[in-house]
Amino acid sequence: SIVCRFVQDHFDHNITISPTPNCDITDISVHCINKCTVLFLQFHSLAPMYYRGSAAAVIVYDITKLDSFQTLKKWVKELKEHGPEDIVVAIAGNKNDLGDIREVPTKEAKEFAESIAAIFIETSARNAVNVEELFQKISRQIPPLEDADVDSNESFKITRQPPASSRRCC
Numbered sequence: 001s002i003v004c005r006f007v008q009d010h011f012d013h014n015i016t017i018s019p020t021p022n023c024d025i026t027d028i029s030v031h032c033i034n035k036c037t038v039l040f041l042q043f044h045s046l047a048p049m050y051y052r053g054s055a056a057a058v059i060v061y062d063i064t065k066l067d068s069f070q071t072l073k074k075w076v077k078e079l080k081e082h083g084p085e086d087i088v089v090a091i092a093g094n095k096n097d098l099g100d101i102r103e104v105p106t107k108e109a110k111e112f113a114e115s116i117a118a119i120f121i122e123t124s125a126r127n128a129v130n131v132e133e134l135f136q137k138i139s140r141q142i143p144p145l146e147d148a149d150v151d152s153n154e155s156f157k158i159t160r161q162p163p164a165s166s167r168r169c170c
């Protein structure tokens, strides 16, 4: 939902009925932010072959589900052990429009993010809160691709071909 909000400025309320997001997120061009291009790949189970070479990873939890925050910690451990050393990690506490049924305190999540030097932000894909900001924060920490074909702040395709075994994603 966060990717759909960012890329298409769209939120699908019926996504629970059809768990596959209503947009193609595996091959997409997105806006250039601070001379960075972002290619989104979404994973429910990660294999190192996919995130090796990634510039950034966004790990999302649901602020209304403590379980999801515990799962997030497992992803962080996995990335720290098997991910690129310099990967930018961003932790997004999504559904902050549901603050009345919150289970994960902001302070706890923020402190955890600080402890692993990760970006932290609470978002709402539904209400379009902090989604743009999430990716802007990430883009500020990723060095621009030197050989990217950047003419302006228009959308464009990634021109650099990464090695076969690596991809850039977040």
Ligand SMILES: Nc1nc2c(ncn2[C@@H]2O[C@H](COP(=O)(O)OP(=O)(O)OP(=O)(O)O)[C@@H](O)[C@H]2O)c(=O)[nH]1
Residues within 6 Å of the ligand: 001, 002, 012, 013, 014, 015, 016, 019, 094, 095, 096, 097, 098, 123, 124, 125, 126, 127
């Ligand atoms: N209230 C609210 N609901 C959201 C928000 N973002 C996503 N949802 C809903 O939460 C459910 C899961 O959203 P997804 O984007 O599919 O997230 P996911 O992590 O792929 O979900 P899973 O399929 O459960 O793993 C859907 O019913 C969405 O409509 C949000 O910001 N606020």
